[in-house]
Amino acid sequence: MTVLLLGASGLIGSHCLSLLLSDDRFDKVIAVVRRPLNISHPKLVQTIVDFDKLDNYAAEIKADAVLSTLGTTIRKAGSSVNFTKVDYEYQLKVAEIAKRNGAKTFILLSSAGANKRSMMLYTKVKGEVEDAISKLGYEKVIILRPSILIGERAESRPGEAVGQWVAKQMSFIFSGPLSKYKGIPADTVASAMINAVQKPYKGVDIVENLDIFEWAKN
Numbered sequence: 256m257t258v259l260l261l262g263a264s265g266l267i268g269s270h271c272l273s274l275l276l277s278d279d280r281f282d283k284v285i286a287v288v289r290r291p292l293n294i295s296h297p298k299l300v301q302t303i304v305d306f307d308k309l310d311n312y313a314a315e316i317k318a319d320a321v322l323s324t325l326g327t328t329i330r331k332a333g334s335s336v337n338f339t340k341v342d343y344e345y346q347l348k349v350a351e352i353a354k355r356n357g358a359k360t361f362i363l364l365s366s367a368g369a370n371k372r373s374m375m376l377y378t379k380v381k382g383e384v385e386d387a388i389s390k391l392g393y394e395k396v397i398i399l400r401p402s403i404l405i406g407e408r409a410e411s412r413p414g415e416a417v418g419q420w421v422a423k424q425m426s427f428i429f430s431g432p433l434s435k436y437k438g439i440p441a442d443t444v445a446s447a448m449i450n451a452v453q454k455p456y457k458g459v460d461i462v463e464n465l466d467i468f469e470w471a472k473n
């Protein structure tokens with residue numbers, strides 16, 4: 256099976272990449288990235304693209320399954336327009352091209368609270384991209400909605416650091432009704448995404464935060 260990975264340089268994407276490369280069920284991994292990854296592997300093909308001109312790379316956006324961990328933050332993107340470009344337009348464009356080229360499966364990393372009717376831009380855009388990709392006609396679309404991600408990253412994200420601290424040090428808060436918001440380790444999310452590729456399923460499925468822990472197990 257050939258898998259195309261978006262976001263391979265990111266926190267979740269890099270975990271997905273390691274799992275895919277070490278798993279014999281996957282013959283080839285195409286990482287579509289904007290700059291080269293510092294890794295080489297016989298199964299890995301790096302496709303360096305200009306995300307604003309994805310149609311130019313259509314022939315290379317061809318795989319059995321697509322995993323997307325692409326995303327930015329409104330702060331990092333600098334504007335709501337730029338945020339929407341990455342989290343909506345780029346992901347949808349790759350999904351459209353890959354579908355045209357025969358992909359059957361799309362695994363989308365979204366977020367807890369995703370809702371196209373949300374008043375908050377972040378959760379609204381997440382909901383809109385979920386909706387748009389679900390309507391492309393893939394045989395299988397699995398959407399994961401994690402709460403706060405727990406993992407090391409090189410860049411500083413003060414808001415996320417506070418969230419991670421609360422998730423780890425005050426985990427007792429996330430019992431009972433709030434348990435659905437408990438922090439989730441990056442490698443757990445990545446394992447669930449890889450298992451989702453293999454899971455026999457037809458249609459669109461949404462996997463909420465607590466269920467991601469279960470999906471990661473099998």
Ligand SMILES: NC(=O)c1ccc[n+]([C@@H]2O[C@H](COP(=O)([O-])OP(=O)(O)OC[C@H]3O[C@@H](n4cnc5c(N)ncnc54)[C@H](OP(=O)(O)O)[C@@H]3O)[C@@H](O)[C@H]2O)c1
Binds near residue numbers: 261400401404415
């Ligand atoms: N942080 C959380 O707690 C949290 C919670 C729930 C859901 N999520 C969502 O989960 C997903 C993955 O999160 P993550 O923490 O793994 O993300 P991350 O570490 O920030 O990685 C994001 C990936 O997207 C790529 N990317 C960002 N801006 C880009 C652009 N303008 N053009 C091309 N590629 C671009 C990055 O490539 P470069 O390395 O080239 O920048 C990187 O590969 C995101 O969609 C995020 O919204 C996050």
